[in-house]
Amino acid sequence: MTAVAKRSETGTSTLFDDLREVVTAPDAVRAAALPGCGSGMLLRALVGVHGVLGVGLLFAARNLVNWLAMMSEAATVAVPATLAWLLLVCLGRPLLVKLAPALQTGAVALVGALTTLAAWVPFSRIGLMSNPGANDDWPWLAPALAGALLAALLQQSERWRQRARLPAAAAARLADLQTRIRPHFLFNTLNTAIALVQVDPKRAEEVLEDLAELFRAALGGLDEATTLAAEVELSRRYLDIEQLRFGARLRVDWRLDPAADDTRLPPLLLQPLIENAVRHGVEPSDRGGRIEIVTRRRRDRVLISVTNSVPLGPSKRGHGIGLASVRERLRLMHDLDADFRSGIIEDGRWRVSVGVPV
Template identity: 70%
Template sequence: MHDTGASTLFDDLREAVTAPDLTQEALQLCRSGTLLRAMLLVIVVLGVGLLFGARGPASWLGELSAAATVAVPATLLWVLMACAARHLIARAAPLVQVAAASALGAVAALVLWWPMAAVDMAPGSTHAVAPALTGALLAALVFQSERWRQRARLPAAAAARLADLQTRIRPHFLFNTLNTAITLVQLDPKRAEEVLEDLSDLFRAALGALDQATTVGAEIELSRRYLAIEQLRFGRRLDVEWDLDANAATAKLPPLALQPLIENAVRHGIEPADKGGTIEIRTRRRRDRVLISVTNTVAAGPSRPGHGIGIASVRERLRLMHDLDADFRCGLTEDGRFRVSIGLPS
């Protein structure tokens, strides 16, 4: 039997309502969402600034277009450099982090401004001081806005942790599993031990750290254990089809992102159906993306309505981990089945 460890529900609840600190990995710069927000912020600030000296709408649009020829590629270059140096920046004190981001912004602005100045196409001042200072200030503003955004997200992360605990610790599942194990003790002691081991692993994962990433492969293994327990309860009524791509196993997922989706499929697709149904779990890697889907048949009659907390929690934690790089969809397919689809970077 596996050691259940010292983690308790009360410890996990206390951790869930305690906001974590901004660690080295907390401020993510290597994301498409960061680039989009940086581009938008730079253009807005430049546009507002140029309004003060514009002689009219046409003049303002012309000056903004000229400034954008430097600002947009400079912003892209700054994000790339900040992403490459993110681990070094994260080790420094907060003021040093802002100073480093500003210095990279100045370098990015000058790298784009100098070639244009050499052929007399640079917008604005003919001196390097102006683009360097502008790049430094905009970089500091973007960097600090990402920090503020991350701090604003921490309460949402804590709420998602609490929602997870509420949805994943299901008394009826625990009682059903224990009753199954008690029945098997006399008939098949070895199988009863395996059931309790699977249950122990599931609860260890449920009460573990929710702020540490896991992998698709680990989530698949945990889901196999969960379905092995449910298979004993439903027997032939539960048909599980696995279609897995080994190349997708290393992609990062929040802990227990897959098992709640499969549990929903069991509760709403298999349990209410007299003849049971089928659950299909599929993973695929497509270039730099990993696709995961959980599909279940739908009972013909009315099923017990759910609150959608489990699906909402998984969606929120995917967004917290992968930002705009994560894609989450759910709904009925053309053939009347229910499917949850996840797309994430590999």
Template identity: 50%
Template sequence: MQETQILSSPPPPRALVFDACHPGVVLRAVLGVQLVLAVGALYASADAWQWLANLALATGGALPATLAWLLIACSAKALLQRLPMAAQYAAGLLLGAAAGAMACALLLLSRLIANPPWLAGSASGALLALLLVAALVARARARTPAATTARLAELQARIRPHFLFNTLNSAIALVRTEPAQAEALLEDLSDLFRHALAAQDEATTLGAEIALAQRYLAIEQVRFGERLRVQWLLDPSADGARLPPLLLQPLVENAVLHGIEPNRAGGRLRISTRRKGARAVISITNTLPPEGQARPGGHGIALANVRARLALLHDVQGEFHTKVKNGLYQVRITLPC
């Protein structure tokens, strides 16, 4: 088994362990350091006002030092990824000690402290860095199994026997009457399965995901005919947004399975994309069948899979929400462009 690399962007198939420039990593690191400082300030405080003063003083030195640690680790990622595991641990530890000394130096230069605790500051910085590295290792070890499980789950959701059989039956029915349409249907099916079974990269583009969803709905359109009414509202400027491969197709399939198929009168499905500043917003909305025709609720595996894979790629920058309102079910995804 290969060792997981720390503070680096390891080569495939190992998961990306640490990207210090990622907003989620920066946020958690800063909040973690602040929490430790807040607890430490309690030991030297007689009341709340003194605690706030001590916390502000410690933050003045620790916050720039923490950001410097993250910036150096991010900038040196290409170099650090070549180091052995033990050397990467040592590099993170030494950077932490240097960051602790930097915090003391800042307090001295600002004349807030006449005699800064150099040894204690360096030791604290090294310890906090060690905790951060340990957290990153745990995150890396959790990521690969999660990605593998998600991959298997989405493949299982994609290749449903009933979908394959229904598609083949539709093609057989069209062979004699509409051979050109039957050929187009089988080509769409071939493309869909090629994408589902091929080795996938960590991310693809929204434009590619939309094209795959269009192939899937072209297949279902043959089966449902006028019962399936699809509306596309696409913003080309959002096509470059990055998202995990095969993320939209299970959501579209869920919309057809639970919103269109049980309804004897059919239903509407709307897929929209738009760019809003530096973010892309994806919305999938379908009508719900009347009571008595609704399919029994599923286990939410597809939704949980999508949510987990989105979090793995974009962390706190990716948002996933669902809601039911006025007989409509909507999935809304927001991610950076």
């Protein structure tokens, strides 16, 4: 039985129960403590390794020119070693995530030592590495230890980063819980269903089924990823309900790329963006408005945009909680690989754009 079903049966779920799920998932924490496989981790790893090397070489450098020369030599080993280490850790992630934290750190450090040696040995053999203080008996000891320690440090920094992100995850979850299904939308939908019972019972049943699916998604967990196809289906149900309310005033244009359907997204990402478009672009205008939802895949990225017309008169300004929640949850799932933008475009319409890796 799922956690959602248990909460539905007991009726005892609270906000604190939902927030507790963010911080009490050992498997998820172990996975998050491992170095990621995106551009954000790559940038942090390269900067971190070169930062530590730069500070360490300051003790041995005679002057600035000598320090730059030593940094150049160190970079010839550090860059390929770091890239190889990150690649191997990413490939071995399914196995590493099953290990206890201590074994996980040891395995990551061992990979760091081996990749550093693999990068250092060729340069040392051809005489490109000047190391006047090297031990003749164990010339490989220093690079191996340096690679292991830097790898362990990077892995530990990801663990600290994960712990620092827990309050942000809880805050994003709280903001999302506050903006899931607005009460007046629920009341309007129920009133619409009541009105349809006498004239079109089948349509009334469909409205209630759509509402049930929306609430099932809204009461579900935020920790597991969903797909873009599922988000589109949920958003269609939401718009079907709003279409009954606004009629011809709500005009929707879907332009979907099937190649993007399997993209991983945080749950309830698309529907709040479309709800904002309805609330601020269609509802305030007597003439209604048009909403355009576009998805497209470009190589290894998927772009999602929700564009709505802007009413001519003044409209009620939102608090931005929904957009902030979407932005934060994208960052928590995709790190620096996620892109989120919102604002007025050239033709005067409002657009929210999301870019995520495939």
